Amino acid sequence: MAGPQLKSTDTDNSNYAGLGPWLLLPSWLVIGFFLVLPVGLMLIYSFLTKEFRGGVVWDFSPAAYDQFFFDRGLFGDSAPTIELTYISIFWRSIWQAAVATILCLLIGFPTAWFIATKTGSNRTIWLFLITIPYWVNLLIRTISMKFLIRDNGPLNELLLSIGLISEPIHMINTNFAVQLGLFYSYLPFMVLPIYASVERYNFALSEAAADLYATKWVTLTKIILPVVKPGVIAGCILVFVPSLGAFLAPDLLGGAKNFMIGSLIEEQFKGNAGNWPFGAAASMILLSMVLVILTIYARQQVKAGDR
Amino acid sequence: MAKHIDIRKFTGFRAIAVLCLFLLYAPLIVVSVYSFNDSISITTWGGFSLRWYEDVFFGPEAPKFKQAAINSLTIAIGAAVASTAIATAAATAMLRAGKFKGKSFSFMLINLPLMVPEIVTAVATLIFFSAIGFVSGYMTILVAHIVFCIPFAYLPIAARMQSIEPFYEQAALDLYATRFQAFRMILLPLMAPGILSGFLLAFIISLDDFIITNFVKGAGVETLPTAIFGAVKLGIKPNVMAISTLLLLVSVVFVTLSYLVGRMGENTEK
DSSP states (O other): OOOOOOOTTOOSOOTTTTOHHHHHHHHHHHHIIIIIHHHHHHHHHTTSEEOTTSSEESOOOSHHHHHHHEEOOTTSOSOOEEOHHHHHHHHHHHHHHHHHHHHHHHHHHHHHHHHHTSOHHHHHHHHHHHHHHHHSOHHHHHHHHHHHHSTTSHHHHHHHHTTSOSSOOOOTTSHHHHHHHHHHHHHHHHHHHHHHHHHTOOHHHHHHHHHTTOOHHHIIIIIIHHHHHHHHHHHHHHHHHHHHTOOHHIIIIITGGGOOHHHHHHHTTSTTTOOHHHHHHHHHHHHHHHHHHHHHHHHHHHHHHHO | OOSOOOTTOOTTHHHHHHHHHHHHHHHHHHHHHHTTBOOSSSSSOOOBOOHHHHHHHHSTTHHHHHHHHHHHHHHHHHHHHHHHHHHHHHHHHHHHSOOOTTHHHHHHHHHHHHHSOHHHHHHHHHHHHHHHTOOSSHHHHHHHHHHHHHHHHHHHHHHHHHHSOTHHHHHHHHTTOOHHHHIIIIIHHHHHHHHHHHHHHHHHHHHHOOHHHHHHSOSSOOOHHHHHHHHHTTOOOHHHHHHHHHHHHHHHHHHHHHHHHHHHHHHHHO
16 A cells, blocks of 8 residues: 655656556556456445355345345234344454454554564564564465464463363354454554654654653653554554454364354355355445544545645 | 653553564464474374475365465566566656646555455456456466465565656656656666565565455356365364464575565665
């Protein structure tokens, strides 16, 4: 999302003037044809009727959204009441993603601050160490976490052997396991943008605060946090958004009881039991939520830029 | 000041940073260590052994994993080559072709795969391929991977191109080089580190993908992540830990390579 900024005033950078559209044609075609068009088609599919062996019948109806939001009884003829099954799955996803984001922030901010205040090769090494796990396969990281926190896994064995607990803590297939998995999946996403913000922070501000007898806590909350806020917000979005639609952590660590949006969607496309229009509708609702978050974020950025 | 206060330090931040590293690495290290476990049970330690690595390469599931590895590798190379080429052209347009209509729209389009949640991309791509009758399999995975690799290849390439002043190519153009010559003989060699790290990034991203692949692969074609996921559904077996450790090693090697290439690039600038 944070790409290199375009310099619109730079007129020197036009060695290939006139070729722009031609050079961009491959990107337009590939992304347009294989992403924009499919999302459009998904919107259409969400208004179609499901076929029983998976797939759709071209019969337009809002049935999928109706199923999502309303309960019309077993035979579909009762007065509609609000259907809570799917809304509560979405609500749980939002909650889980929020907890994971807060955990990431609590660990990520001090880490980012610590790294940014280091100098030279020390800083480079720390940054490098934080980045590596991000590039390790997410599936493998999730499996590793599952292995670690099993009832008779290494973590419980360790805690038992040092006598901290007397019987294994049951962690797998709990809400906490999912939160831990999401936290573990996206922690580097929190550290890196905050690091980038703190790196640009002017320490003269802290000095001024200290000279005026501000305590460290006051300096942190009243001076530093407002200045590095853009990095914190970017980090929160980078953790929250992928957590919301995550599939691996809830599926592998949460089990059937801790269903999240990702698993709900996946189930609609698995084998013959699925419901494509419903899956498409749930995907559209998830996409809308994410786009709303990103739009609010972009607006804020523009506002901050104007100031 | 009555006493010297280090404004850069906060009590406990170092401890949290160390904890952060520990949390990031502990699961990976534990799995790597247990992949060398001689015991059949994954819980008890039965001494050091390479038997599970032998099992991965020569055991009953070896052909399945080998085919999955070949698929993963060829798809990652194909997706990385295609997305790097597309991203290089796009970066040249965005940074070297002056102003034109649809520029900011293009910037948004290039970054779109980063904004759409993966599972939504997966669903949309599956629906699209099934609607146009494109049979699921190797080609559908490759096409889907090219799409989401574009922004990842674009970022380092554009960052590098931005740091190269346009004067070099202008000098060539002044000396009657054609624009194609200026691009191929001046800009492209200067761009090499950026293009290489874009390629490596795209390669790793493609190799890592599970969700989108899982949706569009259809029956029969597996990549390493989908094969591992299938195996893990029946419980974590030691051979899965061995294969995970190998894949872990590949990722670490590639990131290190990409990092060194990036530093090489920084050094040539000075």
